[in-house]
Amino acid sequence: xxTRILTILLLILTLAACNMQPQGSSPASAPSATPTTVGMxxxxxxxxxTATTGNNMxxxxxxGDDGMGGTTNGMNTPHMEMGPxxxxxxxxxxxxxxxxxxxxxxxxxxxxxxxYNDYKLxxxxxxKQFLPNVPQQIYHFTNYxxxxxxxxxxxxxxxxxxxxxxxxxxxxxxxxxxxxxxxFSENQLDARVPLxxxxxxxxxSLCMPPPGQEGKMLVANPQFGLNGSIAxxxxxxxxxxxxxxxxxxxxxxxxxxxTAGN
Numbered sequence: 001x002x003t004r005i006l007t008i009l010l011l012i013l014t015l016a017a018c019n020m021q022p023q024g025s026s027p028a029s030a031p032s033a034t035p036t037t038v039g040m041x042x043x044x045x046x047x048x049x050t051a052t053t054g055n056n057m058x059x060x061x062x063x064g065d066d067g068m069g070g071t072t073n074g075m076n077t078p079h080m081e082m083g084p085x086x087x088x089x090x091x092x093x094x095x096x097x098x099x100x101x102x103x104x105x106x107x108x109x110x111x112x113x114x115x116y117n118d119y120k121l122x123x124x125x126x127x128k129q130f131l132p133n134v135p136q137q138i139y140h141f142t143n144y145x146x147x148x149x150x151x152x153x154x155x156x157x158x159x160x161x162x163x164x165x166x167x168x169x170x171x172x173x174x175x176x177x178x179x180x181x182x183x184f185s186e187n188q189l190d191a192r193v194p195l196x197x198x199x200x201x202x203x204x205s206l207c208m209p210p211p212g213q214e215g216k217m218l219v220a221n222p223q224f225g226l227n228g229s230i231a232x233x234x235x236x237x238x239x240x241x242x243x244x245x246x247x248x249x250x251x252x253x254x255x256x257x258x259t260a261g262n
Contacts, residue, residue: 084231098194174258207236
């Protein structure tokens, strides 16, 4: 059952990312309460419902303290804005030191990871494609061992995910995704990747529909899901849904090898 729920959540997250629209001018604030953590498939999901802890299956976390998460360097990536279901780090003014740090990170990534332009080599080295049969602008090949390790260290040569564009019958490497624990402050995130050039984000305020009604997330103008109109626990409870203050951890996308555009 947990695996089925996780798969549905990940599918909705991917569809939301592929169809993301500006969410209006009112920023979403970070959840104020510390969420309960549910370990599912190495990903931990923060739920307002009573949860079982410790069901780790691989290192990625949905709002736990180790794991997955993504955003962008802002220049070469799909447009993202703060909104009811998206919490982003606060804007900062870039400095020469920030630019130098990001340049060094990208150089390090290119030197160590360019070999993975051969996606089959990436698969042999433990990067597993996420939702291969769902059309996406960017495909994530995730290494769950790296995802778990990012809770404790930052190593640009061991990203949580490699990012690919579909090219013909294969894939072209364009970027990497790094993650950080949900507990991290913005200064801690900035120490890994400069926020002024690569803002991090979290997916927040998810209302899942009642069990067995997952199709309600895929209708036009949905109430549920990451494209849904419901963004508070009170409204979710009233609709009979299950509310998750945060799903996944902090995440950031960097594109040392190309761009995210088609």
